[in-house]
Amino acid sequence: MEEQALKIKICEMNPHIVCSLCAGYFIDATTVTECLHTFCKSCIVKHLQSSHSCPQCGLKIHETQPIFHLRPDRTMQDIVFKLVPGLFEGEEKRKEEFHRSRGLIVLPKEGDGKIWPKVSCMLNNPKAYQYKYDEQICLCLDRYSPQKVDLHGGHYDLPILERKFIRCSIRVLVCHLKTMLNKKLTVPAGLKLEIVCEEEDLADEMSLKQIFLVCWDNRPTPMMMFYRLKSPD
Template identity: 40%
Template sequence: MATQRKHLVKDFNPYITCYICKGYLIKPTTVTECLHTFCKTCIVQHFEDSNDCPRCGNQVHETNPLEMLRLDNTLEEIIFKLVPGLREHEVSKVDKSKADEEGDENQDDKDYHRSDPQIAICLDCLRNHGQSGDNVVKGLMKKFIRCSTRVTVGTIKKFLSLKLKLPSSYEFCCLELFSLASLLSGWHFVSVLPDGIAVSTKN
């Protein structure tokens, strides 16, 4: 009885490695014109600069060689079975790539305000007396603030209310903002205002 010969993975290397990168075929993609197979990424990058097959030199297509590519899912499964750990390695690479992309997106969200147009405005106290004539709030230590042009006057009022630590008995509606002697509505955007805003409290 004849004994069966055991084959090593390297015996199949000519059939499961990429001619371009010399590594195992990842997402094996066949050129239908000449039936040569390469990694999908490798052959797509090659066709960015050439219309010829990198192995045999034959022209694949006059204008769009990408039309002549076909994925070989069967060969991919064979390679994964022949090479231990290759599937897991590729899955890990994909997961890491997705995590990096999500991290970049989150970073973009955090840095969004940096690309938003900014404006510097000066907040000055115009009137600061309650019914008893005493000062209701203390003046701001820093009169200048920098904010987005999309910020509304209403948001500035909320900021001042927190920054000045207004007492709970002091109604928020008593805080008014003026620009060039005009009372500002809460829906005004600071982008349409001059640089100076006066803060007033009602008696």
């Protein structure tokens, strides 16, 4: 039911978030300041090489320098990424493949943490170099509340993270943060963590970008996130 409601909404939104030049969702949304029509950046730049008019309304943008009347529209782009699941991740992947095809990504040598030390250390992820060109986000990862669990022959106190403030790629997923927490907080096997933002329990496959847009609602960073032990089902 909920899913159906969402589908209808995206359909209704399509005329506002689809580029009339390529018929795809806006990528690098760019608005013509003279008439406020929006296109993908690459689409409108290409169009203006052969015409100086807005492709949507025909308004002459500028006699000689129409490019000066283009502005990146970050709010629109964020709305599109928020509405269309997977678009942001797909676009990041495409950019990464582009960089790779041009030889712009230097593969790190085995055990070389220099390229992106923060992420590679934090996530201990051999593919961390892939995050090198990403937008970064600052977050504060704090303990939700003190928790003590009785275990066989002892107990476990959920510790506070030594370094709460983290700066990392917006493509990092909740499951990555959990892996890092499990390691840093030496969470005993059998206990599971959950991460919340604005009282919402976050799914493993959510990216920081999605959380920033959906839960944090674009507010200034650091984005506050909390971890706690999941109560046994």
